[in-house]
Amino acid sequence: MxxxxxxxxxxxxxxxxxxxxxxxxxxxxxxxxxxxxxxxxxxxxxxxxxxxxxxxxxxxxxxxxxxxxxxxxxxxxxxxxxxxxxxxxxxxxxxxxxxxxxxxxxxxxDLARKHSDVKIACTRKTTPGLRKYEKMAVIAGGGDPHRFNLTDTIMIKDNHVKLMGVDDALRSAKEKASFAQKIEIEVESAVDALNAARSGADIIMLDNMEPSEVMDTIGQLKDQSIPEHVIIEVSGGIGIDDLEEYSKTGADVISMGSLIHGxxxxxxxxxxxx
Incomplete structure (x- = not known):
């Protein structure tokens, strides 16, 4: 400090x-x-x-x-x-x-580890002025800090997609990104997830999907031979009460704002x- x-x-x-x-x-x-x-x-x-x-x-x-x-x-x-x-x-x-x-x-x-090796991550839903301390606390608890700020990773969120569409948003991100930056896109359907995988996203966030939808989407991605480097993240109102079901979906990362604000x-x- x-x-x-x-x-x-x-x-x-x-x-x-x-x-x-x-x-x-x-x-x-x-x-x-x-x-x-x-x-x-x-x-x-x-x-x-x-x-x-x-x-x-x-x-x-x-x-x-x-x-x-x-x-x-x-x-x-x-x-x-x-x-x-x-x-x-x-x-x-x-x-x-x-x-x-x-x-x-x-x-x-500990709860997630009973079912898979999925990473548990926090989000940018942090107390203003205290983000670095709160994210370090997540690390102390065995979690992943996700992005510390907007520079770390380029994230294409739902509003970006509404304004530009998946393809154009990804194309623009790849043109502007440093070679050291990953590109993540937030999607709400299996169709958009498949499109994002084909268009070169590094991380695909399945947002506000039920566990059954997540499993179905991941299954479709595997059927289409998703590149091995692509990371599948799930997010959207996930708490400790439904964490067990999401841990069984096959996702690589579960991001939870509630680690901090809850x-x-x-x-x-x-x-x-x-």
């Missing part, structure tokens, strides 16, 4: 007249940060950025992606009481939010030791 990012988050939380943290004498103290429920850890590097900014000593036996049981200690801290109190809320907010995403992702990945924060706490 860059210094200007840390200071932006601190400006939001501390304001200009921080009386609360200055109520107590500034003295050397020991503290712990612990989880109040089972979770998959994420955001440890973010927490360390705050500790180093404030000069707080820290120790942890864990890494992002580790499983932690209820009551488990994430960090042991030592340093200025004023600094620890000022770092407390931003650090706990990040840990709670990111561990929540990692925990949800891990549940989805995750519940993990309850983490900081306690100063006597």
């Amino acid at each position: 860059f210094t200007h990012e840390i200071e932006s988050f601190l400006e939001e939380d501390l304001g200009y007249n921080d009386i609360s943290c200055k109520l107590v004498p500034d003295m050397h103290v020991e503290a712990i940060i612990f989880a109040k429920e089972d979770c998959t850890l994420a955001g440890l590097d973010v927490a360390v950025s705050f500790f180093e900014y404030f000069g707080i000593g820290y120790n942890t036996e864990h890494e992002n992606g580790d499983m932690l049981s209820q009551g488990g200690v994430i960090f042991s801290l030592s340093g200025s009481s004023l600094s620890i109190l000022r770092a407390e809320r931003p650090v706990l907010n990040f840990l709670g939010h990111l561990c929540g995403i990692a925990t949800t992702t891990r549940k989805c990945v 995750s519940t924060w993990i309850d983490v706490s900081l306690e100063i030791m006597e």
